[in-house]
């Protein structure tokens with residue numbers, strides 16, 4: 001399906017030769033540093049002694065201090081607002097994984113730029129004028145629904161703002177309106193795929209062609225499953241509210257990483273411990289500087305997202321650096337008996353075992369001195385009446401698959417089909433009951 005997509009490019013900035021891009025970035029970086037200093041007390045203090053003009057090359061970015069989620073929280077509610085209140089066009093918010101809300105104000109220009117960067121990945125992944133798109137993301141403070149909505153309309157597509165939840169109604173919309181594309185989190189796509197199967201709806205009856213998924217980590221194995229279930233070509237897109245929302249980066253049809261919109265977002269990949277750049281292709285934390293944001297600029301924002309960058313040219317002609325799939329947030333990483341494990345690794349392992357459903361939960365305990373990780377996995381309905389021996393065999397198979405991906409043994413608990421929670425937005429799969437370190 002991806003081969004059918006012609007090589008349309010939405011915005012010529014996507015193909016700027018890297019030298020020119022670098023010039024544009026430096027020019028914008030200088031401006032945003034002065035702008036942020038002038039308008040936001042936090043940056044005035046943090047950037048004391050550095051002016052835009054002091055930045056002679058992009059490497060000088062490393063002289064600038066970081067901004068963290070905690071800094072944004074400390075500035076709640078309006079501490080990072082860089083425009084007069086009556087110039088705000090929209091406010092979104094993010095509660096993050098820990099629950100405390102931060103607000104993100106946009107200027108009218110920010111809204112235009114946001115719409116533009118979302119349009120880029122939509123076109124890159126197959127959206128064309130005239131397509132009908134079902135948006136099954138939440139609409140609200142979450143940036144997913146509104147962000148994609150404006151982008152789709154800007155490309156010339158039409159939107160069914162289904163919002164997330166009420167899976168039965170999602171199916172009616174899919175079946176009756178026959179949208180060309182669907183937008184949601186990968187875990188909700190899995191839930192919808194499961195409902196389609198449960199109703200025995202043939203994929204061909206749906207007419208879906210494309211899926212644009214983002215908002216949470218997922219694996220290539222999960223992509224294959226979703227594509228099979230829905231009969232689509234699926235692309236990944238990345239972003240975070242503090243920076244803009246969806247649109248920071250997205251895949252093209254070659255799906256060899258997500259192209260960053262580097263004319264708007266300057267991205268670094270740093271070792272989270274030393275905060276020094278990691279070599280190209282190696283994993284590190286993405287750190288993003290907004291180059292054009294007016295409402296709430298951020299400088300060297302520590303995303304906590306672990307990925308790697310590739311500057312290799314891409315056959316699509318886009319020159320924006322590509323990030324690999326986010327393995328997970330550094331704060332989602334579990335350290336189990338000293339080994340680092342991401343929930344996506346469990347997903348990858350489970351999707352290799354045909355008889356297991358990709359629905360799982362991870363519980364971590366420390367009953368004595370050692371960590372015990374238990375993965376609860378649903379079996380497929382057709383396995384439900386299998387013999388004890390088959391069940392034991394399946395448990396061993398899952399355990400071996402997890403061991404080969406993560407390098408550690410986990411307890412496997414098989415549970416009946418459709419008993420684990422289904423997600424409509426971002427999945428929450430980990431319960432860590434270990435005592436917190438002091």
Ligand code: DLL
Pocket residue numbers: 094142143144213214215216217218236237238239240241242245246247303305325326328329
């Ligand atoms: O999730 C923005 C978004 C919405 C992106 C819809 C794409 C589609 P937040 O709610 O602030 O914003 O959450 C941001 O979600 O730091 C990542 O940890 C994670 N995330 C977002 N997209 C991806 C992705 C939106 N494609 C946080 N792959 C980020 C992996 C993702 N993780």
